[in-house]
Amino acid sequence: MIVVLLGPPGGGKGTQAVGLAASLGVVHVSTGDLLRAHLAAHTPLGVAAEAYMSRGELVPDETVIDMVRARLAEPDAAPGAVLDGFPRTVAQAEALGRLLLETGRTPAHAILLDVPRADLIRRLTGRRVCRAAGHPYHVEFKPPRREGVCDVDQSELYQRADDTIATVTNRLEVYDRETAPLIGYYQALGRLTTIEAGGTPAEVTARLAGRVSDLR
Numbered sequence: 491m492i493v494v495l496l497g498p499p500g501g502g503k504g505t506q507a508v509g510l511a512a513s514l515g516v517v518h519v520s521t522g523d524l525l526r527a528h529l530a531a532h533t534p535l536g537v538a539a540e541a542y543m544s545r546g547e548l549v550p551d552e553t554v555i556d557m558v559r560a561r562l563a564e565p566d567a568a569p570g571a572v573l574d575g576f577p578r579t580v581a582q583a584e585a586l587g588r589l590l591l592e593t594g595r596t597p598a599h600a601i602l603l604d605v606p607r608a609d610l611i612r613r614l615t616g617r618r619v620c621r622a623a624g625h626p627y628h629v630e631f632k633p634p635r636r637e638g639v640c641d642v643d644q645s646e647l648y649q650r651a652d653d654t655i656a657t658v659t660n661r662l663e664v665y666d667r668e669t670a671p672l673i674g675y676y677q678a679l680g681r682l683t684t685i686e687a688g689g690t691p692a693e694v695t696a697r698l699a700g701r702v703s704d705l706r
């Protein structure tokens with residue numbers, strides 16, 4: 491089973507993806523996390539991606555498609571995956587569709603986390619993640635037990651370079667232009683579930699849990 495989580499940056503995809511993947515018994519695949527791991531390891535891919543990421547622009551389609559193809563071929567992804575941050579363009583969605591067909595998998599089901607625009611900037615600029623594993627926190631909505639320290643692995647929490655106001659604004663524009671068309675794309679395929687995603691992470695998790703049976 492492949493589930494695509496759609497929604498604007500700051501829409502809570504990362505937070506919800508972790509719980510959703512666990513409840514479905516599949517892996518969580520975040521292309522943003524994969525790219526940041528490349529960046530931290532200074533791989534050629536990471537070096538090439540850095541300039542796009544720091545501006546809040548999209549990394550070229552072929553790069554992320556190859557990365558996702560490789561990740562889905564790993565044994566732990568055999569039962570399925572929750573894809574977080576991919577696809578981000580119609581070309582990526584089409585490539586994913588072809589990949590699933592070629593590998594004999596069921597077409598992806600998309601879940602849209604529909605967040606009021608006013609909530610987004612507040613959510614994004616308050617976001618913090620841990621150095622070791624990217625566990626997500628929020629200064630206001632999901633503070634760690636000890637300030638600046640991850641509850642799970644005790645690593646340092648930091649603000650992503652692309653969660654500053656200027657980059658956030660550009661990321662929202664890129665979302666509207668490149669990624670929002672995917673809503674219509676999956677709707678036309680009859681593969682879209684929309685979740686009203688305003689409110690606290692716990693409220694959204696509860697709404698999502700109520701709809702998970704739709705996916706089976």
Ligand code: AMP
Pocket residue numbers: 499521522523525542543544546547548549550551554574575576577578582652661
């Ligand atoms: P995220 O953690 O999903 O917000 O992604 C952070 C950044 O990584 C984005 O702003 C893009 O620069 C890049 N990125 C992540 N996923 C993709 C993708 N599917 N296509 C292109 N760029 C991506």
